[in-house]
Amino acid sequence: MKPSLFSHWSGTALFAIAVVIAVLGVRVPAKAVFALPEAEVAAAQQRLATALPPRFEWQDLPKPTPSAHAATVAEILPAETTSNQPVRLLAAWFGGSREGAADVSLYQSQWTAGQRDWSTAREMLGRAQAERQLGRNIRKLGNPLLVSEPGRQQLFFVSVSYGGWAGSAINRSLSVDGGEHWSTAQRIITSPFFNLSTLVRNPGVWYTDGSLGLPVYHEFINKHGEWLRLDADGRVLEKSRMAMPRPTLQPAVVPLSGTRAVAALRDAGPGPNHIQWSETHDGGQRWVQQSAREVPNPNAAAAMIGLSDGSLLMACNPISGNRNQLSLLRSTNQGETWSLVRVIEESANDRDEFSYPALLQDRQGMIHLLYTWKRQGIRHARFSQAWLNQPGTPTVAAVAR
Amino acid sequence: MTTPMTRLAVLYREPDIRRRIWVLLFMATLWLPLGGLPLWRYVYGFTGELTPATWILFFAWFGFPDLFRRWCYLELPLKRRLWLFGGMVLFYVLALGSGSFDPYTYGYQPWILLTLLSVWVARWGRIAAGLTLLLSMDLMAFGFHLLRTDNLWDYLVDPILMLALGISVFRGVMSRRFKSTD
Structure with missing residues (x-):
C-alpha cells in the first residue's frame, strides 16, 4: 500500500467535522404544499368576478423601441x-432593434384600473447596467418575468453571456415600491455546467411556507421543462425535471390542490405539434408526463391560469404552422379537454405574429391578457368572465389524445 | 560574470519556473480591458464560480509542484483518475438533459450525496487522505455558503476540474502507450 502524504486520522476527523458543517448548512424546505386561497376568499373573488358585466377592451402599450416581445404582467x-x-x-417586456440584439433592454409600464392608457415605458435594465450588476459580460437580455406579493415585486430575467438562448441563465431583482426602483440583480445558479441554459417565462406558484415554485426550462443538449423552488431570498431549495419524450419548453403551471398542479408545455419537437402536459401530485417534487392535449401548438408559448370559477383558461396559438392566430381556450375538467372560446387575433398572413401571451386575473375578477403584437409592440386585452361565457362564438371541442 | 538576464535565462530553463512565469503572464493579461470590461470578467462570465477543490489544486500545482506531483502519484493513479473523469462526464451528460434522471437535483437536499461521500471516505479515506482533505474543504465551503450556489455538486465538481482531469488522463494514457511500444 502506498503511504499517504497526510495523516489518515486527522483527515477523517476533519471530514467528520465538515459533514456536520455541511448538514447544518443545508436549507431544508417545509413540506411542499401550494398556497391556495382560503375557501371564503375564493368565494368572495368568485362573487366579484361574476358580478362584472360582459366586457372586452384592448389597449396597446407604449412602444419605445421598434421591436418588443415576451411581455409579463x-x-x-x-x-x-x-x-x-x-x-x-405592472408589465415588463424586452425591446430593442430586434430580438437578441445588443441594444435590447427590459422595459416596464404601469396601468391603473379606470385609466385608459399605460404609463410611459421606462427602461428597467439595459445590457451595460446588467454587466455592471452581475459582474460579467452580458451579450443579450431576454424574457422578463414579474412575480408579485403584498409589498414586494420580484423580477426574474434571462441573460446570455455567450452563444444563443441555450446559454441563458436567470437572474433576480426586487422592488418594494411597485417597480419604481429595482435592487441590484443577482444571478441564480441552476445548472452545473457553467450555469448554462435555464430560462424563465411563465409565472410561479406560491407555497404555504412563502417559498416560490418557478416553472423554468432548459435548452442545451435537450429541451425540457424544469421546476425550481426558491426561498424568500431567491436561493434554490429544490429542483425537478419535467421529463418528456419530446422536446418541450416554457411550462405554464396551475395548482389544483395543495399538492397537485398541472403544467401545459410548448411543443418544440417535430410536427405535428400539440400542447404537452405534465402533472405533479407531490407539490412539484416529481412531475409525471401525461398525454398531449388535442390543442395544436406551432412551437409557441402558451399561458394558463386558474379562474376564480374553477375553470382553466389558456391563451395560445392553437393552429398548426405559425403564430398568426391567438385564441383563448377553456377547460372545465382540470385540463383534460379544451374548448376554443374566443379568437383574440387572427391574420391571413402567416408572417404576422400574435404570440407569447401572459394571463392574469386581478383581485376584482377582470382577466388581463398581454401579448406580442407582430413583434412591434405589446397589446393588452382585458375582459370579464361574463364575456367569456357569452354564447354565439364558434366553439371547437378539443379532447385529450 | 553572470548578469541578471543570464540568471533569468538559467531560471527559465527550469520547467516549474517556466510554467509559473507563463501562468503569471496569463493572469496579468486577464486585467487588460476589452470593450470596457477587464478580460477576467469575460472569463468569469463563462466559467462562473469554481469549486474550492479546483482553487486548492491550482495553487498546489502552481506553488508546490513537487508536493502536488507526489500527491498525484500517491492518491490519483491513472485508474482512479479515469473513474473520476468518467463519473464527471456521466454526471454532466445526465444533468444537461440526456434522459429523465437529473443527478444535479440531489445536490440541493444532499442527504444521499453526503451519505455516499461518507461511505467513500470510510472505505478509501485511509489511502486517500489528501482527497479526503479536499472533500472536507468543499463540504465546509458548502456549509458556510461561500459560493452563490446552494447545490453541493457545485462545490464538488466544475467543468474546469473535469477538463484538467481529462488532460491529465490523456497524458497518462499517452505516456503508458509510448512506454509499452518502446
Whole structure:
C-alpha cells in the first residue's frame, strides 16, 4: 500500500467535522404544499368576478423601441390591500432593434384600473447596467418575468453571456415600491455546467411556507421543462425535471390542490405539434408526463391560469404552422379537454405574429391578457368572465389524445 | 560574470519556473480591458464560480509542484483518475438533459450525496487522505455558503476540474502507450 502524504486520522476527523458543517448548512424546505386561497376568499373573488358585466377592451402599450416581445404582467399588491383600492398592473417586456440584439433592454409600464392608457415605458435594465450588476459580460437580455406579493415585486430575467438562448441563465431583482426602483440583480445558479441554459417565462406558484415554485426550462443538449423552488431570498431549495419524450419548453403551471398542479408545455419537437402536459401530485417534487392535449401548438408559448370559477383558461396559438392566430381556450375538467372560446387575433398572413401571451386575473375578477403584437409592440386585452361565457362564438371541442 | 538576464535565462530553463512565469503572464493579461470590461470578467462570465477543490489544486500545482506531483502519484493513479473523469462526464451528460434522471437535483437536499461521500471516505479515506482533505474543504465551503450556489455538486465538481482531469488522463494514457511500444 502506498503511504499517504497526510495523516489518515486527522483527515477523517476533519471530514467528520465538515459533514456536520455541511448538514447544518443545508436549507431544508417545509413540506411542499401550494398556497391556495382560503375557501371564503375564493368565494368572495368568485362573487366579484361574476358580478362584472360582459366586457372586452384592448389597449396597446407604449412602444419605445421598434421591436418588443415576451411581455409579463403582475398585479401590484400593496402591503395592506383593501378592496376599494384600484387594481394596478405592472408589465415588463424586452425591446430593442430586434430580438437578441445588443441594444435590447427590459422595459416596464404601469396601468391603473379606470385609466385608459399605460404609463410611459421606462427602461428597467439595459445590457451595460446588467454587466455592471452581475459582474460579467452580458451579450443579450431576454424574457422578463414579474412575480408579485403584498409589498414586494420580484423580477426574474434571462441573460446570455455567450452563444444563443441555450446559454441563458436567470437572474433576480426586487422592488418594494411597485417597480419604481429595482435592487441590484443577482444571478441564480441552476445548472452545473457553467450555469448554462435555464430560462424563465411563465409565472410561479406560491407555497404555504412563502417559498416560490418557478416553472423554468432548459435548452442545451435537450429541451425540457424544469421546476425550481426558491426561498424568500431567491436561493434554490429544490429542483425537478419535467421529463418528456419530446422536446418541450416554457411550462405554464396551475395548482389544483395543495399538492397537485398541472403544467401545459410548448411543443418544440417535430410536427405535428400539440400542447404537452405534465402533472405533479407531490407539490412539484416529481412531475409525471401525461398525454398531449388535442390543442395544436406551432412551437409557441402558451399561458394558463386558474379562474376564480374553477375553470382553466389558456391563451395560445392553437393552429398548426405559425403564430398568426391567438385564441383563448377553456377547460372545465382540470385540463383534460379544451374548448376554443374566443379568437383574440387572427391574420391571413402567416408572417404576422400574435404570440407569447401572459394571463392574469386581478383581485376584482377582470382577466388581463398581454401579448406580442407582430413583434412591434405589446397589446393588452382585458375582459370579464361574463364575456367569456357569452354564447354565439364558434366553439371547437378539443379532447385529450 | 553572470548578469541578471543570464540568471533569468538559467531560471527559465527550469520547467516549474517556466510554467509559473507563463501562468503569471496569463493572469496579468486577464486585467487588460476589452470593450470596457477587464478580460477576467469575460472569463468569469463563462466559467462562473469554481469549486474550492479546483482553487486548492491550482495553487498546489502552481506553488508546490513537487508536493502536488507526489500527491498525484500517491492518491490519483491513472485508474482512479479515469473513474473520476468518467463519473464527471456521466454526471454532466445526465444533468444537461440526456434522459429523465437529473443527478444535479440531489445536490440541493444532499442527504444521499453526503451519505455516499461518507461511505467513500470510510472505505478509501485511509489511502486517500489528501482527497479526503479536499472533500472536507468543499463540504465546509458548502456549509458556510461561500459560493452563490446552494447545490453541493457545485462545490464538488466544475467543468474546469473535469477538463484538467481529462488532460491529465490523456497524458497518462499517452505516456503508458509510448512506454509499452518502446
